[in-house]
Amino acid sequence: MSRPEGRHRVGARPALHVTPxxxxxxxxxxxxxxxxVEPGWCVFYGIGLRKxxxxxLWRAPAHLRVEAATVEDLREQMREAELGAMASIGRDRAWVA
Known part of the structure; x- marks a missing residue:
């Protein structure tokens, strides 16, 4: 008993065109x-997270990642993280943009 050739075989034409x-x-x-505009941070939009x-990019005292639904909230959290880092390791050792 042989199987019919499928649409995924080599040389088959695609059944439908999907535009990215x-x-x-x-x-x-x-x-x-x-x-x-934030040289001390790597900022991106997580498509899967929708955030x-x-x-x-500076030496943080612990693993640090800030995420927010809006840019305004993100910038506020970034400033809080910078202030927290400066307070925890001292002004002489922290570099914050």
């Missing part, structure tokens, strides 16, 4: 702009 989508373009562009995410 670019999700959350405005949010990704906003995160890219924020990344440019803005920032990771410090």
């Amino acid at each position: 989508r670019s999700w959350d373009q405005a949010e990704r562009a906003t995160a890219a702009r924020l990344d440019q 803005f995410v920032a990771i410090p």
